[in-house]
Amino acid sequence: MTKIIVMTDIHITKRRHKIIGLDPFLRFQKVYGAALRDHPDAALVILMGDLTHHGKTIQYQRLRDLLHDCPIPVLPMLGNHDIRENFREVFTDAPADGAEFVQKIIDLPNHRLITLDTKDGPFGHHAGRLCVARMDWLRAALASADGRIPLVFMHHPPFKTGIIGMDNINLENGDAVLDLLAQDPRAHLFCGHIHRTISGSTRGVAWTMFKSPCHQGVLDFQDPDSSLSIDEPGAYGLLLLTPDGVVAHSQDVGFTHEIQRDSGSATH
Numbered sequence: 001m002t003k004i005i006v007m008t009d010i011h012i013t014k015r016r017h018k019i020i021g022l023d024p025f026l027r028f029q030k031v032y033g034a035a036l037r038d039h040p041d042a043a044l045v046i047l048m049g050d051l052t053h054h055g056k057t058i059q060y061q062r063l064r065d066l067l068h069d070c071p072i073p074v075l076p077m078l079g080n081h082d083i084r085e086n087f088r089e090v091f092t093d094a095p096a097d098g099a100e101f102v103q104k105i106i107d108l109p110n111h112r113l114i115t116l117d118t119k120d121g122p123f124g125h126h127a128g129r130l131c132v133a134r135m136d137w138l139r140a141a142l143a144s145a146d147g148r149i150p151l152v153f154m155h156h157p158p159f160k161t162g163i164i165g166m167d168n169i170n171l172e173n174g175d176a177v178l179d180l181l182a183q184d185p186r187a188h189l190f191c192g193h194i195h196r197t198i199s200g201s202t203r204g205v206a207w208t209m210f211k212s213p214c215h216q217g218v219l220d221f222q223d224p225d226s227s228l229s230i231d232e233p234g235a236y237g238l239l240l241l242t243p244d245g246v247v248a249h250s251q252d253v254g255f256t257h258e259i260q261r262d263s264g265s266a267t268h
């Protein structure tokens with residue numbers, strides 16, 4: 001069974017610059033380290049965007065240096081906090097779709113992994129969009145999957161979660177993307193952006209999203225402030241690719257509790 005480590009919303013800053021009192025570099029180092037330690041047999045690490053906090057070249061360099069000796073292939077994606085040109089300046093072998101977008105297809109025996117670039121507009125524009133060229137690319141990627149199960153990764157969710165601050169800056173043409181994905185009922189969509197572990201289905205498409213290694217989103221359905229954040233444990237996602245589908249786990253890192261056996265019960 002193929003394992004894939006998924007991490008999203010890393011938000012690397014310049015040295016000593018913190019977000020709500022947390023150092024994103026140290027947090028990523030800790031969560032990434034735990035994921036590699038516990039799953040050295042993973043086939044791939046996917047970084048689902050917001051690699052940096054400000055899209056600065058120095059921030060991409062810090063991330064590149066941290067990843068340089070990763071024994072597992074790393075597949076980076078972009079989010080609203082990224083700047084494509086600065087990213088490419090540092091990650092010179094990054095995925096390219098033939099146009100300017102950071103998109104890639106990876107074929108496995110039973111699955112087709114499709115990573116999308118939902119970054120839209122200049123830095124500071126936080127909503128995402130798949131333009132006509134990227135929609136055409138996705139349509140072709142799905143049509144040529146040759147029977148493989150499509151696993152699609154995009155930073156911006158093309159659906160609403162109820163967390164209104166983030167729903168206001170989700171994927172602007174989400175319905176069109178979902179209607180395309182819904183044509184294959186086996187497709188599963190993975191997203192970031194919200195900094196929370198959430199799952200559901202929308203317009204016939206099953207989806208899962210993961211927490212950040214650093215600051216997390218807040219379960220608040222009233223406040224429209226999209227910067228609301230909380231210091232909860234960082235996490236990584238772990239996908240198990242089964243012959244007929246996918247299982248998505250989320251693992252918190254950084255809590256102090258130890259794993260224990262409940263001797264008074266056969267199960268929990």
Ligand SMILES: [Fe+2]
Binds near residue numbers: 050081193
């Ligand atoms: Fe983020």
